[in-house]
Amino acid sequence: MLKNARILAASLPRDTRDTLFLLAVIAWVVLLQVAHIPWWCTALTVVVLAGRTVLALKGKPLPGWGWRVGLLALTLGATWATHRTILGQDAGVTLIVVLLALKTLELRARRDAFVVFFLGFFTLLTHFFYSQSLLTAAGILIALLGLLTALVNAHMPVGRPPLAQAARIAVGMALMGAPIMLVLFMLFPRMAPLWGMPTDSMAGRSGLSDQMRVGQIASLALDDSIALRVRFEGEPPPQRDLYFRGPVLTDFDGVQWRPLRSGFPANMELPANLQVSGEPVRYEVTMEPHKRPWLFVLEAATQAPELPGNQAFMTPELQWITRRPMNELVRYRVESYLTFRHGPLTTTMALQDQVELPAGFNPRTLMLAQQLRREVGAGPAFSEALVNVVLERLRTGGYTYTLEPGVYGQHTADEFWFDRREGFCEHIASSFVILMRALDIPARVVTGYQGGELNTVDGFWTVRQRDAHAWAEVWLQGQGWVRVDPTSAVAPGRTGTLERLRAPEGAFAGTIRTLNPNLAAQLRAVWDAVNNRWNQSVLNYTQGKQLNLLKNLGFNNPSWTDLVYVLIAVVVLVSLAGAGWTLWERQQHDxxxxxxxxxxxxxxxxxxxxxxxxxxxxxxxxxxxxxxxxxxxxxxxxxxxxxxxxxxxxxxxxxxxxxxxxxxxxxxxxxxxx
Structure with missing residues (x-):
């Protein structure tokens, strides 16, 4: 097949061959953006490139200006209909992709080809708006070499030079430019907002939210993307104790849980009153961008995480948040105490928010609460006994853990306790908290991540989106807020090591796992380790690391101005070396x-x-x-x-x-x- 393709390419006129090669490169550039552009943009681009291919093969004339203006108007209208603007990141990427394809319809001279080349280079940069992963970088490198090959080929107007020759020259150019790129990467000052990819802070991505509707976290169980990577100093805690705290949800309207938005004065809000004991667990977190101002730490941290270039503070609910959203990969060090207690020890008026329930929802759950109070007792003295009774009901009442419980109706707690008796962690936690509040026990839902898996290749714990979890906190007299994970009562393996969630695998990965489970696990661990090394060494190469590099070079108190001076010195030395090499090369030339x-x-x-x-x-x-x-x-x-x-x-x-x-x-x- 490859031989036939070579024969066909050799039989084509040079203009046709070069045009087809350029169209193939553009198709690859657009393919990398398919996940981030509207469906109509992909369809229109495919139609334009396919039509241009047919015109090149048949040697027919290009469409007139009327067609191009019409397609441009269609593009602008569709962009406005999709994004409600023609400005901004997403709308701009949509436009540049379509314009790149439309420009091929007036590809008549070398000047037009050069415009296409540089539009292609610009489009490559837009890929980093959405992902800076190793796979993205590899795909962009292939596209870059393709565009360089086409550019070199365009500068060889005489005869019919083979594309392989232009490709060798392009690779040589890239290799010669690699040292310059490495120097710029190492020394160019990273000053916000010039450094880093601009992002749309309003655009969401897969991950936890600050509100929970029953069925939401279940969708994250099918997401195998990485949320956190954690490296512990010394022996890591047991997997069942790895609770990475996120948003705390208190307000419930019968449908959704949201964070508390109380109108109380500051002196009437629930204080944190965090008290810790035992030895701290020290660890380092590498967190993927999630476009929220949240830092996930093990419960509970007393001091702010060491976060470069940003400040973090703790809310009364023990959630750590930052001044601005986390729009890029970030790494921070934390100390957490696994033995702790927090919240008031005696009843306060602020606890009233933690027992409120909306009227008209879950009547059977309210009746169950009345029955339990009659059987066990009522009041703060019986709160712990009531919690244990409900947990025992979960263990022995035929409740099961499933990712596919079906669609719940209006009375979600009633359906869980009496009808379905099955659900995911959010169904269980929400129903448990509703029942606790019906028992006049202050309770709230806590979301975050639980567990993870150890990568034996690099020693990092990998926490994925499928490890998103919801648990409960109940307030007990004299103890404050106490973590209760009702999911563990239904399925203990969910928070242990036996029944960790697994996202569905593709056919290839599933075949490997079926034939050799150990090989599949090892390949996955190696790939995760390689990605982690990319994140640690490349994406997380911060200004702090640059300044540490200068310290190793002998600077006592380096700053970004020192980086500029060192960069200028390197540029001057490289320029002098290049001039000397040029003089020598002239003497040795041909x-x-x-x-x-x-x-x-x-x-x-x-x-x-x-x-x-x-x-x-x-x-x-x-x-x-x-x-x-x-x-x-x-x-x-x-x-x-x-x-x-x-x-x-x-x-x-x-x-x-x-x-x-x-x-x-x-x-x-x-x-x-x-």
Whole structure:
């Protein structure tokens, strides 16, 4: 098949071949953006590129300006209908992708090709708006080499140079530019907002939210993307104790849980009153961008995470938040105490928010609460006993854990406790908190991540979106807020090591796991480790690391201005080295040309002037005209013709070394013969 493709390419005119190659590169550039552009943008681009391919193969004329203006108007209208603007990140990317395709419809001259090249380079940059992963970088590298190949090929207008030759030159150019890119990466000052990719803070992504509707976290269980990577100092805690705290949800309207938005004065709000004991757990978190101002830490941290370039503070609910959204990969160090208590120890008016329930929802759950109060007792003294009774009901009442419980109706707690008796962590936690509040026990829902898995290749714990979890906190007299995970009562393996959630695998990965489970796990661990190394070494190369590099170079108290000075010094040194290399290269340039130049200079001493720019054959004619039919003229003419064949004939048996020896053996006249 590859051989047939080569034969077909060889039979095409050069213009057609070059156009098809450029269209293939553009298709690859657009393919990388398919996940981030509207469906109509992908469809329109495919139609335009396919139509341009047909026109190139059949040699038909390009469409007139009316078609192009119409398609442009259609693009602007569709962009406005999709994004409600033609400005901004998403709308801009949509437009640049379509414009790149439309520009191929007026690809008539080299100037048009150059515009397409640079539009392609610009479009490549937009990929980093959405992802800076290793796979994205690899795809962009392939597209970059393709565009460079097309650009080099466009600068070779004579003949039909093979694309392989242009590709070799493009790869060589990229390799020569790699040291410069490395220096700029290492030393160019990272100053916000110039450094980092601009993002739309209003655009969401897969991850936890600050509100929970029953069924939401279940969708995250199917998301295998990475949320956090954690490296512990020393022995890590047991997996069942890895609760990474996120938003705390208190307000419930019967449908959704939201954070507390109380109108109480500050002195009447619930205080944190965090008290810790035992040895702290020290660890480092590498958090993927989630476009929220949240930092996920193990419960509970007493001091703010060490966050470069941003400040974090703790809410009364023990959630750590920052001054601005986390729009890029960030790494921070934390100390957490797994043994802690928090909240007031005695009843306060602010706890009233934690027992409120909306009217008209879950009547059977309210009746169950009345029954339990009659059987066990009512009041703060019986709160812990009531919690244990409800947990025992979850263990022994036939409740099951499933990711597909079906769609719940208006009375979600009633359906869970009495009808379905199955659900995901959010169904269980929400129903548990509703029942606790019906029992007059202050309770709230806590969301975050639980558990993770150890990567044995690099020693990092990987927490994925499928590890998103919801649990409960109940307030007990004299103890404050106490974590209760009702999901553990239904399915203990969910928070342990036996029944971790697994996202659905593709056919290839599933086949490997079926044939060799250990190999599949090892390949996954290696890939995660490689991605983590990319994140740690490349994406997380911050200004702090740059300044540490300067410290290693001998700077006592480096700043970003020192980075500029070092960068300027490196640029000057590289420029001087480049100038020196150029001078040396000129002296060493093309031994064939140097040999011809020597012959011209020697003939000049014999009176042959005005020969500085003559090729070997013309020079041989000039020798025959000026020197006549002499033995030297004959041998010199033959030598010049051999020199020409050595340069331009593929079948010449004479090497340059032989010609150099023959030149030394020529019987040059002793004096000017003219």
């Amino acid at each position: 031994p064939w040309q140097r040999l011809l130049k020597r012959a011209r200079q020697r003939l000049h001493t014999l009176g042959l002037t005005d020969t500085e720019h003559l090729p070997p054959r013309a020079l041989a004619l000039r020798v025959r005209e000026r020197l006549g039919d002499t033995p030297f003229s004959h041998s010199m003419t033959q030598w010049l013709l051999k020199l020409e064949r050595q340069r331009y004939s593929r079948e010449s048996p004479v090497t340059l070394a032989i010609l150099q020896r023959e030149y030394q053996q020529l019987a040059w006249p002793k004096e000017d013969v003219l």
